[in-house]
Structure formats: structure tokens, C-alpha cells
Amino acid sequence: MSITLYLHPFSSYCQKAKMAFYEKEIPFETRMLDGSEPGASDFAALWPIGRFPVAVEGERLVFEATGIIEYLEARFPDAMPLIPADPLAAAEVRMWDRFLDNYISYPQQRLVYGKLGREADDPPRWRAALETAYGLLDARMAGREWVAGDFSLADCAAAPALLYADWSHPIPEGLAALKAYRARLLARPSYARALDEARPWRAYFPLGAPEGRD
Structure with a gap:
């Protein structure tokens, strides 16, 4: 089915x-x-x-x-696992999934909704929130390929979160580990495919889709 x-x-x-x-x-x-x-x-x-x-x-x-x-x-238990079988490793993956949704995607979306007039427009608040989350994630990614062990649910959350966050409030140049992680995510074939399918709507991004950061 x-x-x-x-x-x-x-x-x-x-x-x-x-x-x-x-x-x-x-x-x-x-x-x-x-x-x-x-x-x-x-x-x-x-x-x-x-x-x-x-x-x-x-x-x-x-x-x-x-x-x-x-x-x-x-x-589909026989397909590529995105959540580890080990309960503690699975808890870590789920924790970072929530981090990406709540502390990267959420403030990024507030910037967009403020621009659209759907919410109070408070860019300094949400840019500061992203700066804090960027710093934490950069420290996390030092010496790592993926955010929690092997490629996982958390990295599926990270790919679009970091794409749009960097469009909305660019990741600072000094956060080399985070910028490299974002680049790996965008190059991942599964995300490259999803991103290609989204390209026809890029012009509608309220804050402007920058060239060369996709």
C-alpha cells in the first residue's frame, strides 16, 4: 500500500x-x-x-x-535506520532533532513571519536566538561528520533548518565547523533531491533567497 x-x-x-x-x-x-x-x-x-x-x-x-x-x-525496519537501536543513542538523536526544530527552525520562521506581518516583527530577538544556537551547534560539530553518530533523523532536521536559517540570518564566518556541516547536508543526495524539487518556489522566500548559498 x-x-x-x-x-x-x-x-x-x-x-x-x-x-x-x-x-x-x-x-x-x-x-x-x-x-x-x-x-x-x-x-x-x-x-x-x-x-x-x-x-x-x-x-x-x-x-x-x-x-x-x-x-x-x-x-520499514529493514530500510536504512535513521534512529539508532541503542536507547541512549536514540535519545541523543531525538534530543538534537528537537534542538534543530526548536532553536534553529523556530527563530528562523519568526523572522519570516515578522516580515510577512503574521507576527510582531522583532528581528533583533530572533537573530540573537539564532546566534546562540549557531554557536552551540558549531561547538557540537567540531570533529564530527553528523550531529549525533551516524546520519540520522537529527540530520534530516538540520538540512532544511540550516538552509533557511542561513538565508534569514547568515551563519558567521568564524563558525567553520557549522558552515562545513551545512555544506555536507546540502550535498547529501537525499537533500539535494528535495532541494531541487523546491527550486521553482525560491523567488517567493520573503527575505530573499541569496545566490550561492543553496
């Missing part, structure tokens, strides 16, 4: 989920949530919260990017 993923390709959290599908080589169908496809009109009834991505397999609905990746881990 095929999995259907309700998404928009330019969404960071949709890219996070798609990256896991591509890493695990799990086929899926998509429903575009930009009004261009007739099949997406049922999304409001399916998930009244209205946030995406959402995955559907048969009668099972799975929401949030992390939840979808956790589901794929359980549903």
Missing part, C-alpha cells in the same frame, strides 16, 4: 520528511498543497489543524515531520 504525503516542496518540514523517504528509498505519492492539484482539496477535512506534512497509509494518518520519520522507522 502506497504512502501519500501531503506537502509543499518549499516547506522546511516537508523537506525534512522527504529526505527520510529518499534516504530509506521508500516510494510515496504526493498531494501538493498549493491549489494546483485536484486531489488536495480533502486536506482540510483530513487534518483540520492545517499544518503539513501529513502522511496517509490506508486508514492511518501520521502528522508532523518527526512523527512521519518515526513511523517510517517502525513501518
